[in-house]
Structure formats: C-alpha cells, structure tokens
Amino acid sequence: MFEGDEIISGTLRSTSHSYPVIRGIPRFVNDEGYSDNFGYQWNRWARIQFEDQNVGGPMQGHTRGMFTHITQFNAQKLRGKTVLDIGCGPGRFTDIALGMGASVVAIDYSSAIDAARSNFSCKNTDVLFVQGDALLLPLKDNSMDYSFTIGVLHHTPSPASGVREAHRVTRTGGEFAIRVYTAAGFYTYPTVRFWRALFLGLRPSLGHYPPLAYSYVFGTLGFALGKAWRPLRYPLHAVFPTAWLPDYRWTIWDTFDAIATTHQSGHTPTEIAQWLHEAGFAAVRQIEGNDFVAQK
Secondary structure (H helix, E strand, O other): OEEOOEEOOEEEEOOOOEEEEEOOEEEOOOOOHHHHHHHHHHHHOOOOOOHHHOOOOOOOOHHHHHHHHHHOOOHHHHOOOEEEEEOOOOOHHHHHHHHOOOEEEEEEOOOHHHHHHHHOOOOOOOEEEEEOEOOEOOOOOOOEEEEEEEOOHHHOOOHHHHHHHHHHHEEEEEEEEEEOOEOOOHHHOHHHHHHHHHHHHHHHHHOOHHHHHHHHHHHHHHHHHHHHOHHHHHHHHHHOOOOOOOOHHHHHHHHHHHHOOOOOOOEOHHHHHHHHHHHOOOEEEEEEOOEEEEEO
16 A cells, blocks of 8 residues: 555565565564563653754753764764664654754664654655664665664663674664663662562563553652752662653653663673674774764
C-alpha cells in the first residue's frame, strides 16, 4: 500500500528472507525483545526532549548541546551526508541531524520507532525509520557516511557488539560517535539497581505501572525538595533514588528511564576505547568522560 511515494504496508523480500513494512516502517525484528520498556516510555513521553518543546524553559538547548558536544558534528560536516542514528528513540537527535542537512536512517529496537515516525509525520524531511536491533544492524557494509549512538548501547546485552556493527556499516573515512553510562554514576547506584531488579521481577504481572508510580511519587517529592534546597533531597535519594533535572517533566521521565530498563550497565573510558579499537576504528578521540568519536 502506498501513500504518495511512500510504502505504508507491504513486504521487503530478498532471496532468503522477507520482512514486513507496517505503518511505513520496515520491521527487521519480530517484537521489542529486551527493549519493550523503551517502547512504553517513548510513546508516553514522545516529544519531551525535542528542542521545540523546551523553548523558554530550563532545558532549552540541552538536546542540541548534547548532540554537538558528543558527536562533534556540525552542518558543514553533515550536509548532504547519510547519517545513522542507532537507538533513535522518539527522534530527538535525528531532529538535530536533519536540521544540519543530513539524510538520516533512524533505527530503534522498540516501538519507540512508531513515536519517532509520528513525530516527523508533518515534516518534509529526508529520514527513514527502521525497527531493528543495534547489535545486528539491517544495513549493508560501508553504507553510512556518519553514525552515532547516544545513551543507548548500555541498554543492550553487548555494547561492544553494537560498536562492531557501527564500524561495519560506517564507510571508510566516516566517523562514529558514542556515549554510554559511566561505571560509577546515578544509573549504576546500588539502590537504583535494587529498584530496577524489583520492578523487572514485577513486570510480567504488573507491567510498567510500578516504576511509573514510583517515578511520579518519589520523583515529584525529590523534585520539590531539590527546588527548595538541593541537600534536602539527599536522605530521600539514598533510599528512593530519583533523577533531578531543572524541568519537572524531565525529572519524572529520567527517573523512569533509570529504574524500568531490562539491561543497564556502566563503563569506563578505557572500556569504550577498547571496544572502538577492537572493532577496527583507526582514530579514536575521547571528547570528555565517556564521550568518544572514532574514524574508520
């Protein structure tokens, strides 16, 4: 089925495989697998991190600033190039890359890919949304000019495999940018790990409601205490950890993000550099902390 020049439903076939196109998205996985929490999360908070939703607010410029700092990409570099967004979620970084003149292939394992497509449905943009696995990218070798993954591979069973896949699909001379969680940070706190394990055990029977309720109850309380005086939230945070950002919506979302995931790992810069070198990247640069850019 077509809608203008776009295929809305149908089947992609090769000599050995076939894959459905559903709601305009090629689907290379049968379900959301270990990423179903992100499908729930990003369909619930589909546009919270987009720049146009934060104009005049405390998080204005945050997404753009993250993208340019981590990737070191700019309009001069990306204009007219094909860029891969690995783990695009609802598409906030895709939006920045498109604004720099890139053509973007945005891939996500979860149903967040549907939220992403919806977010761009009224825009005349050069983007292809694909549902697929970051650890087994459904793309040809050397097919992308640039690629990036921001805050994604630590939510997979094997971040190093994701780096190898990024190397495979990035063309020679192209660049790959990555950020993953630190080994000793909020997302790896013992109490965060405790609550995440508890909610993971409850998921088969109660779904995502327990971490959602936790995020609103303790996230709201922690946000209020933090707005009054940041040290006031520390006793609460020790037992009921929550994110804290100057925007209430981001606080609730980021708290849920920390405690509702199936996989969540923290890493050192040495580990990340090792992944990149072992994948075959020729030039590896540490931008800051766990932010790296590597050239193939």
